[in-house]
Amino acid sequence: MTDIEKILKYQAEDEKLIKIEHEIASSPERKNLAQAFNFVTKATERLDALEGKAAALGSALEELNKSFSETAEVLSEFENLDDMLEGGAEIAFYKKNILQITERLKNLKAEISALGKSIKESDEEFQTLYQKRRAMQKQGKEYQEAYEKYKEAKKTESEEIASGLKKLAVGIPPEILKRYQIKRSEHIFPVLCPVKSDRCSKCGYELSLADKEKIGSGGVVECENCHRVLYKEQ
Numbered sequence: 759m760t761d762i763e764k765i766l767k768y769q770a771e772d773e774k775l776i777k778i779e780h781e782i783a784s785s786p787e788r789k790n791l792a793q794a795f796n797f798v799t800k801a802t803e804r805l806d807a808l809e810g811k812a813a814a815l816g817s818a819l820e821e822l823n824k825s826f827s828e829t830a831e832v833l834s835e836f837e838n839l840d841d842m843l844e845g846g847a848e849i850a851f852y853k854k855n856i857l858q859i860t861e862r863l864k865n866l867k868a869e870i871s872a873l874g875k876s877i878k879e880s881d882e883e884f885q886t887l888y889q890k891r892r893a894m895q896k897q898g899k900e901y902q903e904a905y906e907k908y909k910e911a912k913k914t915e916s917e918e919i920a921s922g923l924k925k926l927a928v929g930i931p932p933e934i935l936k937r938y939q940i941k942r943s944e945h946i947f948p949v950l951c952p953v954k955s956d957r958c959s960k961c962g963y964e965l966s967l968a969d970k971e972k973i974g975s976g977g978v979v980e981c982e983n984c985h986r987v988l989y990k991e992q
Contacts, residue, residue, distance in 0.1 A: 761934055762950070762978070762989050768926045768938070769950055775919045776947060778912055787905040794898035801891040808884045815877045822873060826866045829859060941987070951981075952991045960986055 963983035
């Protein structure tokens with residue numbers, strides 16, 4: 759048996775293992791777990807952002823309340839306006855100031871009300887999302903258990919194939935097997951493909967003249983397009 763025949767036999771057995779790996783990766787159990795993980799991750803990020811927002815809104819509200827109190831205190835100084843007018847003060851001046859301060863208080867009150875609404879909405883979003891995250895964390899544990907159970911069911915079959923691959927690997931030159939395993943780790947499969955009409959049978963890329971000569975003399979080449987190892991069928 760040639761080295762190419764040995765590695766092709768190894769590849770045929772390895773394909774069974776890859777099929778199982780794909781079945782596990784695409785299983786409903788795996789998808790459910792991934793979705794739960796993504797939700798919890800994004801929810802945690804959003805909750806952290808809401809906490810930061812709450813702190814900022816709280817500080818802003820504190821400043822607005824302080825400004826409101828200070829402005830209201832200034833307005834209180836005009837309570838004795840009648841006495842001030844009797845003393846000869848100009849009514850137009852004080853009336854203008856009172857109107858400006860009153861308008862300022864009105865605007866501050868509106869800002870405080872709007873900010874209070876934002877704080878309430880932010881808090882409601884936080885509480886709702888927090889409860890959803892807790893529920894999903896619990897659900898995620900169930901998904902994890904189901905996924906582990908599914909993998910365990912596939913474990914025996916996978917181990918049998920892996921054991922067969924070890925036996926087949928014994929007769930393959932180490933440098934060839936290493937090259938194969940590197941390609942496989944790069945998600946290139948099948949690693950070895952035959953040449954058809956001087957083209958890669960997998961992607962259809964035409965071989966260069968040098969590669970055609972090498973293939974013709976019984977050697978192997980790497981497809982310049984998909985990087986699979988190409989050989990000529992006997």
